[in-house]
Amino acid sequence: MSEEVRVREGRSRSLAQALEEHLTEWAERTGIIVEIWALPAQDVPSRVARAVLAALGEALANVERHSRARVVSVAVTFGRAGLRMTVSDNGVGFFGEAEGRGVAAMRAHFEQLGGTLGVNGVPGEGTTVTGVVPRQD
Ligand SMILES: Nc1ncnc2c1ncn2[C@@H]1O[C@H](COP(=O)(O)OP(=O)(O)O)[C@@H](O)[C@H]1O
Ligand SMILES: [Mg+2]
Numbered sequence: 571m572s573e574e575v576r577v578r579e580g581r582s583r584s585l586a587q588a589l590e591e592h593l594t595e596w597a598e599r600t601g602i603i604v605e606i607w608a609l610p611a612q613d614v615p616s617r618v619a620r621a622v623l624a625a626l627g628e629a630l631a632n633v634e635r636h637s638r639a640r641v642v643s644v645a646v647t648f649g650r651a652g653l654r655m656t657v658s659d660n661g662v663g664f665f666g667e668a669e670g671r672g673v674a675a676m677r678a679h680f681e682q683l684g685g686t687l688g689v690n691g692v693p694g695e696g697t698t699v700t701g702v703v704p705r706q707d
Contacts, residue, residue, distance in 0.1 A: 585610050585619040589646060592623070600634050603641045607656075610648035618703055621679040622646060622655055625687065628676040629657040629699045632668075637661025637697060652685075652705040658698040664691035676701070 586609040597604040614622070626644070633642050639661030646655045668689040676699070680687040685703035 585614045585622065585646070585648075588619070588623060589626070589644070592626070593644060596630055602633065602639060602659075605641060605643040607643055607645035608647050610646055610653070612648055614648050614653060618653055618683060621683055621685075621703070622653065622701075625655065625676040625679045625699075625701055626657065628672045632672060632697070632699075633657070633659045633661065636664070639696065650705065653703040655701045656698065658696060660696045663693045663695050663697050665693055666691075668697075 589609055590606065593604045593606060596602075626646075630642070633639055637659045639659035642657060642659040644655075644657050647653070668691060673689050676689075677687045680701045680703060683703045684706065685701060687699065687701035689697065689699050691697045
């Protein structure tokens with residue numbers, strides 16, 4: 571099951587706050603430790619924030635469902651070059667390409683903003699999802 575986290579319009583709640591709340595709840599529910607390495611310090615355009623939250627929900631659903639990880643590390647940064655999201659778990663990883671509907675949906679969220687997203691599994695080591703959206707202003 572994919573999860574979607576919603577961010578309200580009008581920036582009533584920052585992406586950093588939305589991420590922190592979601593990650594805290596998710597960690598409590600799953601028992602998987604979340605290490606937050608970075609959260610965006612600035613305001614992120616709401617369409618970018620929505621894409622990040624949707625893709626993160628898919629990435630975490632995969633950690634919960636497939637990884638058997640104990641720890642997942644999350645970093646979301648927003649700077650001059652654009653936004654970067656990294657979700658890295660210490661689970662079982664996988665061989666070859668990750669190409670299901672969940673990965674396709676995650677990738678589509680980033681591509682619709684001119685960005686890219688990749689999923690890299692290393693068997694026995696874990697999985698890392700990396701997405702970038704170039705800054706458009
Ligand atoms: N964090 C992860 N740990 C281990 N395997 C993963 C992880 N993320 C993705 N995968 C692998 O990639 C496949 C495709 O993922 P996805 O497109 O989300 O489809 P689904 O979750 O419906 O199987 C998964 O079935 C799994 O084999
Ligand atoms: Mg999935």
